[in-house]
Amino acid sequence: MDRESLLHLIESDRNSHIAFLQEVVQAPSPNPPGDTTQVASVISKFLREKNIPFDTLVYKDECPNIVSEFSGAAGTGPRVAMNGHMDVFPVGNDHSGWKHGGPWSGYNDGNAIYGRGTVDMKAGTVASIIAYAYLYSLRDKLKGSIALSVVSDEETGGRHGSRWLLDTSKEQWGGDCMINAEPGGLQSVRFGEKGSLRMTFTIHTKGAHGAYTNLAEGANFMAIRLINELKSVESIRPTDLPPTVHDYLQRPEVRDTINTIMGQGAADNVLVPTLNIGVIHGGLKVNMIPEQCVFQADIRLPIGLKAETVLDHIDTILLSFPDVSYTIQREASNPASFCDANHPLAQTMANMAEEVTGKRPVAIPGLGATDCKFWRYKGIPAFVYGVSPQSMGTENERVLIEEFLSVVKVHAITVLEYLSTR
Known part of the structure; x- marks a missing residue:
């Protein structure tokens, strides 16, 4: 089957793809608490109906990971990993602002599918699963192999999901390169992302009655002074960024793409830490007058900037705040990551996206975190092509149906092309 035939088949099956996405959205999987058993059951049912072999690997009972793999029959070639997550942002207790039956409705208004996690990232995960199913049916035509991992625990660190799978078997689930459908916007292929440094600051000082402000500054006012000092971390610049990457990110078309997808001013934040x-x-x-104050800081690290550099800066600030201590939230802290934007898989993806959408996507890094970082940490190039991040994590989160179907098509024909020509 050639690309044109596969694209035609995907389009002809559009109603079943939309129905599958709705069913996945209707299975709640907020994290926290992180229980993905309902949505895993929906996905398992889909794979069984397609006669696709799969396994469920579990580090924590309520956080299953669905995995599948196959080898092509057309010869040796690279191993492509396809990855997506099942857990989504929590929704809170007040659902009154949600239209169409609440956060788990999966409502289809003819233009978009509504529900928590439609954007981040059930539409992308479902797109990858559907693409994988088509590729499995074409396995006799493919070289190399494909590994699919549909994981839990992305929203809270990956300890029970992608990170665990790669630590358990990098060769099996890591592959030679990885494709992911996190929300990135059809205008971009993402080759990197900011890291995070999550910290908890604790202030212990002398308290007093509120009438005697002469006796103590108070922990809260000290926190205000400290937070103002901490803003200075945003003046730190990357020291380990290759000049070619720095120069590339200054190109007008790259900056315009970043601002279009992530909001005006986002291009200015790509190479600076934010607090x-x-x-x-x-x-x-x-x-x-409070004697204790505790607050958390989330510092996003641009590519080329190490956490140690920021921590040295913070330690210098705290020399003037002897009553302050901090701890690092290790599970939520990860280095920035990036890979070669000109990798053959990224170029193939850009070519296929242009064929599907009529517009060639631009290679950019992301501001938010994805599980792609775990592949990049192990030296495996990993790339994101997904729906628009607009409405992500908001009331009435929704994904445009045509964008969802475009991602299905791009992922399917990208891997088809990549494993037909290598």
Whole structure:
């Protein structure tokens, strides 16, 4: 089957693809708590109906990982990994702002599918599974092999999902290169992403009654001073970024693409660390000067900047704050990652995306984290091509049906082309 025939087949099956996505969205999988057993059951049913062999690998009972693999019969070639996650952002207790029956409706208004996780990343995961199913049916025509991993625990660190699978068997589930459908926008192929440094700061100082502000500054006011000082981390610049990558990211077409997909100003944030402060806990009563304050900081690290450089900067700041200590949230802290944007798989993906959408995507890094980082940490090139991130994690999160189907097509014909020509 050639590409044109496969694209025609995918289009003719569009109603079944939409129905499968709706069924996946209707299976709640918020993380936390991270229980993906319902959605795993839906995906397992799909694979069984397609007579595709698969296994369920479990590190934690409520966090199953569905895996499948096959070898092509047309000769030796590279091993392509396809990966997506089942867990999604939590939704909270108030669903009154959701249209169409709440966050798990999977409602189809003819233009979009609604529900939590449609964008991040059930549409992408379903697209990869569907593409894999088509490729499995064409295995006699393919060289090399394909490994599919549909995982849990992406939203909270990957300890029970992708990271565990790769630590258990890099050769089996890592492959020679990886394709992922996280929300990235049809205008881009993402070859890297920022890292994260998640920290908890604790201030212990002298407290007092609120009427006696002469006796103590108070932990909360000290936290305000410290947070203002911590903003200076955003002045640090990468020291280990290859000049060719730096220059590439300054190109007008690259900056325009980043700003279009991620919002105006995003291109300015790609090469700088950014600081976000989480909920501050300090004090029991308004008429008391609190003696303790705790807050969390989320620092996003651009490619080329190591966490140690930022921590050295913070340690210098804290010389003026002897009452402050911090801990690093290791599970939520990961280095930035990137790979060669000109890798043959990335080029093939760009070619196929242009064929499907009429517009050639631009290679860019992302601001948010994906499981691709675990492949890149092990030296395996990993690339993202997925739906628009617009509405991700919001009330009435929704994915455009045509974008979803475009991702199905691009992933399927990318791997078909890559494993037919290598």
